[in-house]
Amino acid sequence: MTDLDALARRLRESLGSGQVITDRQELRTYECDGLAHYRVVPAIVALPHTAEQVATVVRACADAKVPFVARGSGTGLSGGALPHADGVLIVTAQMRRILDVVPEDERAVVEPGVINLQVTRAASPHGYYYAPDPSSQQICSIGGNVAENSGGAHCLKYGFTTNHVTGLQFVAPDGELVRVGGRAEDPPGYDLLGAFVGSEGTLGIATEVTVRLTRLPESVRTLLAAFHGVDAAGAATSAIIAAGVVPAAVEMMDALAIEAAEAAVACGYPPGAGAVLIVELDGPAAEVEAQFEEVTALCEESGAFEIRIAADDAERALFWKGRKSAFAAVGRISPDYIVQDGVIPRTALPSVLRKIDEVAAENGVRVANVFHAGDGNLHPLVLFDDGVPGEAERAETTSGAIIDLCIEYGGSITGEHGVGADKAKYMPRMFGDDDLDTMQLLRCAFDPDGLANPGKIFPTPRLCGERPGRHRAAEDEDRFPGVEVF
Amino acid sequence: MGALDELTRPAADGDHVGGVPARLVASPGSTAEAAALIAAARELTVVIRGAGTKVHWGPPPRALDLIIDTRRLAGIVEHAAGDLITVVRAGTPLADLSLGDQQLVLDGPAGATVGGTVAANTSGPLRLRYGTVRDLLIGITVVRPDGKVARSGGKVVKNVAGYDLGKLFTGSYGTLGLITECAFRLHPVAAARVYVRAAAPASVVAAVLSAQVVPSAIELDSATGEVAVLLEGTPAGVRDRASVVEKLIGGELSEQAPAWWGVPPWHPDGIGMKLSVPKSRVPALAESGFPVRGSAGTGVLYAAPRDITEVERLRALCVRNAGHAVVLTAPPPVRDILDMWGPVPGLALMRRIKDQFDPGRRFAPGRFVGGI
Ligand SMILES: Cc1cc2nc3c(=O)[nH]c(=O)nc-3n(C[C@H](O)[C@H](O)[C@H](O)COP(=O)(O)OP(=O)(O)OC[C@H]3O[C@@H](n4cnc5c(N)ncnc54)[C@H](O)[C@@H]3O)c2cc1C
Numbered sequence: 039m040t041d042l043d044a045l046a047r048r049l050r051e052s053l054g055s056g057q058v059i060t061d062r063q064e065l066r067t068y069e070c071d072g073l074a075h076y077r078v079v080p081a082i083v084a085l086p087h088t089a090e091q092v093a094t095v096v097r098a099c100a101d102a103k104v105p106f107v108a109r110g111s112g113t114g115l116s117g118g119a120l121p122h123a124d125g126v127l128i129v130t131a132q133m134r135r136i137l138d139v140v141p142e143d144e145r146a147v148v149e150p151g152v153i154n155l156q157v158t159r160a161a162s163p164h165g166y167y168y169a170p171d172p173s174s175q176q177i178c179s180i181g182g183n184v185a186e187n188s189g190g191a192h193c194l195k196y197g198f199t200t201n202h203v204t205g206l207q208f209v210a211p212d213g214e215l216v217r218v219g220g221r222a223e224d225p226p227g228y229d230l231l232g233a234f235v236g237s238e239g240t241l242g243i244a245t246e247v248t249v250r251l252t253r254l255p256e257s258v259r260t261l262l263a264a265f266h267g268v269d270a271a272g273a274a275t276s277a278i279i280a281a282g283v284v285p286a287a288v289e290m291m292d293a294l295a296i297e298a299a300e301a302a303v304a305c306g307y308p309p310g311a312g313a314v315l316i317v318e319l320d321g322p323a324a325e326v327e328a329q330f331e332e333v334t335a336l337c338e339e340s341g342a343f344e345i346r347i348a349a350d351d352a353e354r355a356l357f358w359k360g361r362k363s364a365f366a367a368v369g370r371i372s373p374d375y376i377v378q379d380g381v382i383p384r385t386a387l388p389s390v391l392r393k394i395d396e397v398a399a400e401n402g403v404r405v406a407n408v409f410h411a412g413d414g415n416l417h418p419l420v421l422f423d424d425g426v427p428g429e430a431e432r433a434e435t436t437s438g439a440i441i442d443l444c445i446e447y448g449g450s451i452t453g454e455h456g457v458g459a460d461k462a463k464y465m466p467r468m469f470g471d472d473d474l475d476t477m478q479l480l481r482c483a484f485d486p487d488g489l490a491n492p493g494k495i496f497p498t499p500r501l502c503g504e505r506p507g508r509h510r511a512a513e514d515e516d517r518f519p520g521v522e523v524f
Numbered sequence: 525m526g527a528l529d530e531l532t533r534p535a536a537d538g539d540h541v542g543g544v545p546a547r548l549v550a551s552p553g554s555t556a557e558a559a560a561l562i563a564a565a566r567e568l569t570v571v572i573r574g575a576g577t578k579v580h581w582g583p584p585p586r587a588l589d590l591i592i593d594t595r596r597l598a599g600i601v602e603h604a605a606g607d608l609i610t611v612v613r614a615g616t617p618l619a620d621l622s623l624g625d626q627q628l629v630l631d632g633p634a635g636a637t638v639g640g641t642v643a644a645n646t647s648g649p650l651r652l653r654y655g656t657v658r659d660l661l662i663g664i665t666v667v668r669p670d671g672k673v674a675r676s677g678g679k680v681v682k683n684v685a686g687y688d689l690g691k692l693f694t695g696s697y698g699t700l701g702l703i704t705e706c707a708f709r710l711h712p713v714a715a716a717r718v719y720v721r722a723a724a725p726a727s728v729v730a731a732v733l734s735a736q737v738v739p740s741a742i743e744l745d746s747a748t749g750e751v752a753v754l755l756e757g758t759p760a761g762v763r764d765r766a767s768v769v770e771k772l773i774g775g776e777l778s779e780q781a782p783a784w785w786g787v788p789p790w791h792p793d794g795i796g797m798k799l800s801v802p803k804s805r806v807p808a809l810a811e812s813g814f815p816v817r818g819s820a821g822t823g824v825l826y827a828a829p830r831d832i833t834e835v836e837r838l839r840a841l842c843v844r845n846a847g848h849a850v851v852l853t854a855p856p857p858v859r860d861i862l863d864m865w866g867p868v869p870g871l872a873l874m875r876r877i878k879d880q881f882d883p884g885r886r887f888a889p890g891r892f893v894g895g896i
Contacts (some may be wrong), residue, residue, distance in 0.1 A: 079711045140805035142730060165734065187684045200688070201659050210873065218870045221802035222847040223822055224645065224656070224695075227893040228877055232658055232691025236684050245659055256736035276606055281710030282625065287875035290745075296600040322736050327760030344836045414607070450683035457685055469675065476674035476689040477665075481877040495686065 041123065042081045045102050049126075050086055052094050057132070058082040061520055068127050071112040072174075076459055077522045080107070080121030087132045087216060089207060089245035096243065096513045099126055105489045107241040110151060110179030114186060115377055116236045116458025123520030129402060130181050130244060136160050137246070142391035145204065145221045150181025150244045157249060164253035169196040172454070173362050175253025178343050181244045187236030189454040191361075192289040192318075194412035196252065198454075200235040200460035205248030207516040208234060211241070211485035220248055233480055238456050238492040241484040244504075245316050255320035258286070259330045260354045263315045263342040264308035268292050268407070271313035272387040273330045274340035276318065280407045281336060286320040288412035289361050292391075294407040295368070296360070296421070302367035305360030308344040315342075315411065326416065364408040366417065372404070374430070376437045378453040380444035384414040390443055394418060401432040415453035416444070444466070465497055467498045475500060527564040531557075532590065532628045536681075539591050541571045542584030543856060546591040553596040555665055555673055555704040556749060561704065563671025565590055569886045570669075572698040574615060574640030578631060580851045581644065582697060583864055586667075586890035594639050597704055609662065609679055614639025626710040629654040631786055639703045645695030648786045649741035649754065652821040654711060657694045663707030664690040669855075681709050692877070698888040699896055700881045706760075714740075714756035718766050721782055722775020724751045726810035729820040731772045733803065737765040740819030744808045745784045751820065752782050789817045790828035795854045797827045801847030808845050814838055823847070825850040832858060839866055868893040 049058045059065055062083055069077040073429065079520070081104075086092045099106045105125035121127045130151035138147040141164035146157055154175040157168035171190035172178055178188070182350035189198040196202075218234075219225045232243050271290050278285060291299065293312050298341040299305050307314050317333055319326045337345055348354035360367075368375045382390050391407065398405040398420075406419040417438050420435035424443055441451050441464055450458070451464045465474060474496060482502035484490070498515075530639075532548040539546045548568070552558035562570075568589035573579045583615075601611040610623060614645065616638045621628055630638075632646030642647075642664075647656040654660070663677030668687070693703055695744035717740075722728075732742055732753055736804035741754040751773055755763055755765050766777055790796035799816065801809060803823045809816050815836065819826035829835045835851060844851040851864040868874070871894045878885070878896045890896075 140802075140804070141734075143802040145802070146732070187688075189682060190686075193682070197655070198682070198684075200691075201655060213585055214872070216870050216873060220846060222800040223824055224647075224798070224800050225852050225869070226848060226865050227870060228696060228700075228874045229658060229691045229694055230870045232688060232694070235691075236688055253734065253736070279608065280606065282715070284712065314527060322738055322757075322761055324764035325738075325757045328758040328760050331804055381678060381682050383604060383607040383609075385604065410682070414680055415682045448678070449680050450678050450685050452685050453680075453682040454684055461685075466688065468678075472672045473675045474686070476668060476672070477676060477689060479880040480687050480689070480692065480877065483873065483880045 041102055045098055045104055045115040045126070048084050049082065049095060053084065053086065053091055057085040057087070064430050068129070069123060071109070071114040071117060073115055073117040073458070073460055076117045076120050078121045078123050078518055078520050081124050081126040082126045083125055084128050084194065085132050086128065089209070092128060092245050093209045093213050093215050095126060095128055096209045096211065099489060100211065100487070102212050103487060103489065105492050108181065108185065108243045109493050110182030110435060111153070113174045113178045114182060114458060115379065116159065116452065116460040118186065118456050118458035118491070120459045122209045122492065125415050126445045127221055133245070140221065141166050141251065143221045145248055146251055146493050147246060147248045149246060149442050150179060154178050154183060162254065163249045164481055165254050166255050168202070168249055169252045170199045170202055173365070180247050180249070184235050184244050184247055185415065186454070186456045191289055191410060194288060194410065195286045197285050202250045203231060203247060204250060205236055206234060206244055207246035208244045209491040213486070215245070238458060238494050240494055242490060256318045257323040257326040258318065258354070259326050259509050260316065260318045260330045260348040260357055261305065261334060261337070262346045262357045263317065264311035264344040265315065265336040265342055266314045268391050269314040269388045270341035271315045272411065274337045275387070276341065277336040278333055279412070281332060281379065283333060285317050285333070287316065287318040287410060289316040290314070290408040290409050290411040291361060294404060295408045296462055298367040298371045299360035299364055300384060301321060301370035302364045303359050304355060307360055307387045312454065315417060315440055316361055356424065361408070366420045367439050368406050368421060372423070373423050374424045375421040378416070378420060378437050378440050380416050380441050380449060381451050381453040382444050382447045382449040384412070386420060386447045387411065387414065390447055394440055397436055401436045402435050403429065403433050405436065414449065416426055442455060459494055462493070462495055462517070463499045465495070466516065527560070530674045531564060535591065541588055541591065542580050544584045544588045544861055546571070546588045546748060548590045549593055550590060551596045555667065558592070558597065558667045558702055559671050559673050561592070562667050562669065566670065569889055571888050572643070572702055574637030575617060575635050577635045578629045578640060578644045578646070582615055582891045583859060585759060585888055592702060594637060596787055606845045607706055608683065608710045609707060610710055611679060612638050612704055614703045623710060625713050626715050628708050630657065633788055634719040638706055639772055642694055642703055642706060643696060643698050649743050649819055649864065651819055651824070652892070653738070653740040658691055658758040660708050661690040661694060661706055662709050664693055664703060665705035666693060667702040667704060669701050669884065671761060671885050677707065680709050697892050698879060699892045701887060713733055714786060716759040717754060718762050719778045719781055720753045720755070720769040720773065721778050722751055722773040723749050724773045724775065725753070726807040726820060729806055730804065732769060735768055735772060737768050741819065741823060743785055744806070744810060744816065744820035745782070745817045747789070747817070748784065750782055752785065760891040771773045771808050786818060788789060788813060789826055790853070795829050795834065795858060797829060797849055798840060798846065799827055799842050799849045801842055801845045805845035805847065809841065809878040835862065842847065865893045
């Protein structure tokens with residue numbers, strides 16, 4: 039019997055056989071997350087029902103020195119939940135209870151497998167909602183959100199997951215259940231919670247999350263402004279921010295993204311638009327009214343040729359439909375595409391977009407741009423046809439060049455999708471050896487044996503307790519044994 | 525030790541921390557100078573000092589050779605107004621930041637430097653709307669206890685590349701290394717602001733929170749029985765919301781904050797405590813008979829207990845109400861027999877973090893939770 043067989047048996051004994059999968063065919067269901075071109079079949083899948091069961095699985099892994107990877111809904115776009123071929127994939131899909139909704143404390147307590155939108159559904163009868171709203175909110179889990187520090191269109195005003203989590207129970211990589219924070223703010227000691235959020239499953243597994251609930255706004259107003267090009271739309275964004283307005287969201291799409299959205303969902307954006315801006319304001323009615331007029335005027339001054347104002351919720355939903363479906367929509371105009379996620383200072387938007395155009399032209403591929411314009415978070419969609427020899431490589435080159443542009447302009451290699459398996463190789467371009475080494479001191483404190491989601495975030499693991507070496511981007515095959523890259 | 529002689533000077537009379545005198549003082553003027561200093565000081569125990577407003581908070585250090593004074597690490601490195609961010613050196617007094625029609629919303633106790641505010645994680649009334657250091661800090665540069673310089677985060681608000689070391693250094697009380705530079709998210713200064721001040725019970729706080737008035741701060745001072753609400757925004761919007769709040773809590777509109785607004789309730793030589801409870805439990809603290817003051821809208825209040833018995837009773841009260849309580853400052857006789865930090869969940873992991881960053885336990889030894 040191999041070590042893994044023994045581990046599987048131990049897990050079956052403590053969890054029950056229905057909660058442990060070792061059948062090759064069934065395991066295949068879990069071979070990838072939303073980044074489907076990286077695939078690894080895990081050795082074992084465990085489906086715990088409680089925090090104690092998660093702790094049991096992790097302790098068994100720690101005893102056997104077997105790596106483990108957490109998985110929520112598997113919608114991640116950076117391969118964060120890519121399994122380990124000789125490891126256990128711990129899936130939180132059976133942990134979907136909303137444990138408490140406490141509007142008087144503006145908090146909810148949920149299990150990690152709970153779907154993002156369900157928190158808002160549970161809170162809204164009380165006049166509250168859960169603010170972080172990734173476009174995947176109908177399917178992604180709170181545990182995944184915590185691990186990725188996920189954001190969404192409305193994070194411009196309301197912040198990211200990290201600003202909305204006040205308490206956490208997690209299983210540390212040695213199997214210990216740890217509780218930090220709760221319904222009260224500012225727990226004493228190091229901010230373990232702050233360190234854990236965004237750590238992509240490398241510091242342990244979240245088993246219970248206390249989140250902030252935000253009062254539903256009294257008024258929401260949304261406009262759709264059409265411009266001849268992205269420069270004018272970018273100028274309008276800058277003008278709005280410069281005027282001291284903090285909109286709930288400012289989203290932009292360029293001509294190619296609009297074309298795709300029209301083809302997919304017939305959102306009916308103004309014909310002939312080279313770029314559209316969706317601007318949403320929310321808050322107290324009087325405040326929103328005053329600022330909405332200002333924003334409308336600023337869009338006009340910046341060259342908007344048509345401005346539509348949503349008359350009701352149905353029309354607002356239609357404005358958003360085009361934007362929210364944009365990723366999938368490009369499938370209508372291109373057989374294959376890469377979703378990129380990078381950040382630039384908002385003010386650099388026009389020049390970076392021009393450079394993206396140049397890079398795309400040089401490589402003979404098209405790039406559709408969809409982005410959170412308010413906070414400079416770009417989602418370029420690099421379109422290609424895998425059937426055309428060499429095109430996939432040229433798309434990959436373009437996508438990488440866009441990341442280099444983000445770094446060159448003082449931005450980041452990822453704004454919300456995370457580093458995961460996909461971007462570990464870019465980390466040394468954004469951070470120096472000592473920076474990465476220092477981050478890994480934290481990892482060594484939590485996980486000296488490197489069992490929690492190994493190979494993610496950091497291109498080269500630090501040997502805990504030893505002197506740092508140089509960080510080089512290792513080949514994927516070295517970091518992910520058994521990986522198939524499609 | 526040649527390098528060390530050039531980089532330090534002998535300590536003077538005032539150069540002590542909680543009564544423990546230092547031997548040497550150094551005032552590096554850049555991250556590079558600080559790194560050279562710390563690399564040369566690898567055998568020494570170190571406490572970092574900004575403006576000194578909170579340097580005596582917490583237990584005294586177990587040992588102290590060198591005080592690193594951050595005040596020459598001063599000035600704004602960058603203010604990108606269009607991007608609503610700034611990068612500042614850690615020794616810069618918060619009061620010196622002039623950012624035009626933008627602001628760094630950190631309104632903790634007066635006189636503090638940027639680095640001291642981050643390291644002690646202090647906050648003020650505006651935390652209700654804008655959050656605290658952890659919500660505003662987007663990038664950090666630190667010098668590790670071994671002299672290595674490390675950066676995390678960056679200059680853009682939205683960024684999930686790598687671990688967020690800024691969170692770890694926030695509230696770390698100088699135990700993990702020296703903070704030399706911080707990047708922050710800024711907010712526009714509101715066009716209009718007004719306070720609604722009333723003599724009212726703590727129970728009105730819940731009504732203000734659930735009304736549609738988006739308060740920037742809800743402060744309470746149980747000694748005077750006053751509640752004050754700050755509203756910010758457009759002139760028309762503020763007028764509108766102020767009248768709603770007036771109806772809810774009574775009282776009157778004022779351009780001026782009450783005298784106690786954002787002022788710690790303790791005497792400089794007395795005991796100062798920070799209490800934190802879920803929002804709905806604020807009335808339980810306010811009506812406990814102990815005078816409390818602070819951010820009623822977030823459940824973070826401050827108290828000035830007179831003796832250890834009162835400290836223990838306040839702490840027990842917070843724990844009973846699903847919260848916690850920390851003694852920030854206390855005179856030596858009290859401090860020396862008191863567990864200032866109280867029970868700390870996650871302590872074992874915290875010790876392991878300290879061991880990784882500062883294996884020699886030289887930075888602010890003994891000053892933090894669990895004797896870290
Ligand atoms: C169409 C589409 C749109 C998207 N839009 C957005 C967007 O707007 N904003 C955004 O930020 N993201 C977006 N994403 C990315 C993705 O939805 C988020 O990263 C999400 O948070 C992942 O949640 P999940 O439950 O699917 O996590 P998974 O993909 O299962 O896992 C993600 C990471 O979290 C770890 N993990 C999962 N559960 C836990 C746990 N309990 N404890 C510790 N670690 C855990 C995994 O190991 C992995 O590293 C989008 C994805 C898709 C497919």
